[in-house]
Amino acid sequence: MKSLVLYGVPRRLTRRLLATVIGSEACIVLFGGLVAMALDKSGGGNGTTWLIAGSVLAVLCIVAAGVLRRPWGVTLGWLIHLATLAAALVVPMMIWVFLIFGGLWVVSMVQGAKIDDLSDEAQRRYDAEHGVPDGA
Template sequence: MRSIIFYGRTGKFTFRMLATVLGGQSICILLGALVARAVAATDQANGAGTAYLVVGFGLGALCIVAAGLMRRPWGVTLGWVVQALTLLSALVVPMMLVVGLFFLALWVTCLVKGAPIDAEMARREAAAGPPDPADRVDG
């Protein structure tokens, strides 16, 4: 599994797929934050509902920021941090473990399959040669 990286740049296809995974993950995390708040609100002795909501929304925002930073070398590292924090959110809402494992599997799959696809795309672009300036449409 040498294509699983924790730091560094990825190809165009790979970083787009990783950003897509984080975008979908942010929606699930935001919904999980609402569930955590609602569960905490039903427990009258526990006043942590607002804290769960704020932390969950922060994690959802971190997903979106990480998706936007996938082109940077440390964007992948931030994505791994998001994956770990998503799994940790299962301490508050146990079903987030299923969500975390699902998105972790997608994350690893994109890292593993993305590198060969990027290599194939680069090979095809090199075989096609430089673009013909006459084919360019201005306007």
């Protein structure tokens, strides 16, 4: 699976797909923070810590969606998924968030790379058929 990368800049469509996945995850992670806050309040705590942690993770999701053009942007996305998995220790249903969005992340990376390859090949064929010089 050469298209599964931990560090590097994905191509155009792959970046868009990954940004959509991680950006959507931000909403769910924020809701997870609200659930953790409510669970902590029902247990006698004030829950503020969990709300802040969920908010920080949601902001990191948005940041990761924006920095996918940087080589470390994909790495940040992977780390966010691991943090979502760790959140399952507080809110067990977050395991589903990890599985669903982690799966979408992997599928977006693999299928996005395939579509980018097909798009590049189609562009090369078009250029060859219409006499466009290389690099133009």
